[in-house]
Amino acid sequence: MKKLFITGGKPLKxxxxxxxxxxxxxxxxxxxxxxxxxxxxxNVPLHQETDIACELIETxxxxxxxxxxxxxxxxPNITKTSALEMSVRNRLSILTVAPLxxxxxxxxxxxxxxxxxxxxxxNFHLExxxxxxxxxxxxxxxxxxxxxxxxKGTKIELDxxxxxxxxxxxxxxxxxxxxxxxxxxxxxxxIISLIMMLQKMGAIVQRxxxxxxxxxxxxxxxxxxxxxxADRLEAASYACIALATRxxxxxxxxxxxxxxxxxxxxxxxxxxxxxxxxxxxxKGADVYSGIEIETDAxxxxxxxxxxxxxxxxxxxxxxxxxxxTVWEDRFAYTKTLNEMGADITLSTKCLGELKCRxxxxxxxxxxxxxxxxxxxAAKMTVPDIRAGLAYVAAALVAEGTSEIDGVEHLERGYxxxxxxxxxxxxxxxxxxx
Numbered sequence: 001m002k003k004l005f006i007t008g009g010k011p012l013k014x015x016x017x018x019x020x021x022x023x024x025x026x027x028x029x030x031x032x033x034x035x036x037x038x039x040x041x042x043n044v045p046l047h048q049e050t051d052i053a054c055e056l057i058e059t060x061x062x063x064x065x066x067x068x069x070x071x072x073x074x075x076p077n078i079t080k081t082s083a084l085e086m087s088v089r090n091r092l093s094i095l096t097v098a099p100l101x102x103x104x105x106x107x108x109x110x111x112x113x114x115x116x117x118x119x120x121x122x123n124f125h126l127e128x129x130x131x132x133x134x135x136x137x138x139x140x141x142x143x144x145x146x147x148x149x150x151x152k153g154t155k156i157e158l159d160x161x162x163x164x165x166x167x168x169x170x171x172x173x174x175x176x177x178x179x180x181x182x183x184x185x186x187x188x189x190x191i192i193s194l195i196m197m198l199q200k201m202g203a204i205v206q207r208x209x210x211x212x213x214x215x216x217x218x219x220x221x222x223x224x225x226x227x228x229x230a231d232r233l234e235a236a237s238y239a240c241i242a243l244a245t246r247x248x249x250x251x252x253x254x255x256x257x258x259x260x261x262x263x264x265x266x267x268x269x270x271x272x273x274x275x276x277x278x279x280x281x282x283k284g285a286d287v288y289s290g291i292e293i294e295t296d297a298x299x300x301x302x303x304x305x306x307x308x309x310x311x312x313x314x315x316x317x318x319x320x321x322x323x324x325t326v327w328e329d330r331f332a333y334t335k336t337l338n339e340m341g342a343d344i345t346l347s348t349k350c351l352g353e354l355k356c357r358x359x360x361x362x363x364x365x366x367x368x369x370x371x372x373x374x375x376x377a378a379k380m381t382v383p384d385i386r387a388g389l390a391y392v393a394a395a396l397v398a399e400g401t402s403e404i405d406g407v408e409h410l411e412r413g414y415x416x417x418x419x420x421x422x423x424x425x426x427x428x429x430x431x432x433x
Contacts, residue, residue, distance in 0.1 A: 004404040004418070006395035007427040008377070011247035011284065014424035018235045018253045018279070019045035019415040020069065020228030024190035026092055027167055028197055028226060029053035032073040033060065033099035034175060035201060037223030039073045044228055048412040053092055059083055060100065074223075075103075082108040084142060094122050095164065097145050098171035101134060106146045124165030128156050132172050132180070153178030153217055160357070161186040161211055161297045167194065173215035174203040182213045188298040189258040193229045200224035232258040233304045234414060237389045238424075239282040240308035243271045244315055244397045246284035249424055254280040261301050265293055265309065269316050290318035290371065294352040295326050303327055307390035310334065313369045314342040315397065320369040323352030328363035333387035340378045340394055343370040374399070382406035385413035392417075396426060 020043035030053060032039035044050055046069065054064040054071065061079030065072045081104050083093040091112035100107035112122060126136050126143065132151040137144040153176045158165055166186040173180035185191075187207075195205045195213075201224050204216040235254035242249040243266065256263075256275050263280075266273055268291045272283040290313065295303040303326035313320040314337065324330050334344040344367055350359050351366035358365045377400030382388035388410045395402035407430075410417055421428050 001405060001433050002407050003431050003433055004392070004407055005401055005429040005431060006392065006404065007401045008245075008396045008398040009400075010245065010425065012241055012245045012396060012421075012424045012426055013248045015250040015252055016238050016420045016424060018230045018251050021045070021190055021193075021231040021233070022047070022049050022413055023163070023188075023233070024193050025050060025228045026053040027095060027190070027194055028228065029057060029064075029071060029073060030092060030095045030099065031171065031194065031197060031201075033057065033062065033075050033096065034102060034171065035221040035223055036076045037074065039201075039223050040225040041071045041073070042069065042225065042227040044069050044071045045231065045415040047415045048408070052086070056083060056086060056092060056096060059086070060096070078104040081106050084108065084110050086110060091164070094125055095167055095171065097125070097129065097143075098168055101129070101145065101147045101151060101172070102175045105148070106144070108142060108144050110142050122164075124158060124160075124162045125168040128165060128169045129172060131156055132176060150217075151176040153180040153215070155181045155183070157183040158185060160184070163188055163191065166191055170195065170198065170205070170213070170215065173217060174198055174205070174221065176215075176217040178217055180215045180217070182215070183211065185211050185213050186297060187211055189229060189232065189255075197224065197226040200226055229258070230255050232262075233302065233386075235259065235280065236262050236302070236305045237308050237393075237414070238420075239266060239273070239280075240312050241393050241396060242282040243269070243284050243288070243312040244393050246286065246315075247424070248281070248283045250276075250279055250281045252279040256280065261299060262305055265291065265301060269312065271312075288312070288316035288372070290316045290320035290369070292321040292323075292352070294323040297326065303330060304386050306330065307333055307386040308393050310344070310367065310369060311337065311390050311393040311397065314344070314371050314373050314375065314394075316369075316371045318371070320371070321351050322367045322369065323350060323356070324365045324367070325352065325356035325358070328358045328361070328365050331364055331367050333383060333390055334367060336378065336380050336391065337375075337394055340375045340398055341373050342375065343373050344368070376400055377402040379403045380405075382409045385409050389414070392421070
């Protein structure tokens with residue numbers, strides 16, 4: 001078992017190279033299944049999520065080649081339509097359904113499991129595919145999805161702007177017969193970049209007002225070359241480390257436009273940032289102030305920024321309130337922070353400006369953070385990617401040496417995390433035990 005040992009209590013300073021976006025690259029690799037021609041994806045992050053996406057491609061008969069941060073993919077023929085062996089790896093397999101329907105007429109995929117941050121139902125995906133003409137058979141641990149002929153364009157209105165469901169509908173619609181309209185779609189930067197890639201492949205995708213997309217299906221897509229955008233979630237993670245340790249970290253290639261809401265929160269608590277042509281410099285401060293934030297779908301404050309930012313809030317004077325509106329059970333990690341000395345109280349009430357979809361459902365989806373509180377070292381087990389980064393940030397703040405296991409989650413979502421942390425002064429040791 002691999003463990004991290006982190007000795008904290010000092011400001012971290014230096015520069016880190018921000019990798020390509022995990023939540024874009026893996027979906028672009030799946031999108032390559034929509035054509036039998038070669039697809040080249042540049043600036044791909046080198047971590048387990050990329051490996052899993054490439055393994056899926058090869059499972060279905062494709063070929064992948066990774067050279068530095070460029071992945072070359074070609075799926076000339078679909079030789080297999082089942083991904084059951086990927087059942088416990090992650091949730092990417094559900095996104096292969098639409099490409100498999102286009103290329104082979106059927107898909108047999110496991111019911112996905114995800115990070116332990118609450119249920120991640122795939123009903124949005126499957127209901128959309130049903131509306132487009134697919135037949136879905138639910139089994140104990142899998143879904144068998146079939147179609148005869150092309151999928152049919154239709155109007156689909158999502159109850160919630162789900163990123164995964166939007167991606168599934170895009171994959172289904174670009175090669176469907178006729179016109180598809182998605183209302184209340186996700187509009188994250190990673191979605192927009194995926195649409196740009198699909199356009200390069202020959203798709204017709206029009207963005208309407210607000211959260212609407214219109215897709216005109218085409219007969220065939222072709223290969224392309226596309227570059228993955230910088231990972232705004234990784235950039236925010238290092239920004240939170242700079243704030244929490246009162247350090248100074250330059251995030252090379254971090255993008256301004258995708259982080260506007262986050263940058264506002266940094267400045268509101270008393271931190272500082274400087275936007276440069278080639279990245280963003282984040283600077284900690286001696287004193288921070290408590291604030292209120294509410295997670296939301298983009299362009300709101302990302303739920304994936306929430307956990308590491310809460311660590312920074314433990315170092316702020318006064319009271320902060322965090323209202324989580326995306327996932328109903330994303331504050332479980334705060335129990336560990338409290339054991340380290342934080343003062344965080346959870347509530348089932350909507351402590352934001354408006355009631356959210358978890359109102360009156362008894363989910364502890366709001367947090368009150370009182371500070372500033374010193375943190376002490378602890379033993380921790382990582383439950384998911386972003387909570388794991390929060391634990392790393394807390395360990396870097398804490399006096400003493402913390403022990404962290406379950407680090408496979410971190411390795412799935414962050415490229416060269418340990419090396420980057422060491423380069424900015426972290427006292428971190430990786431041991432195999």
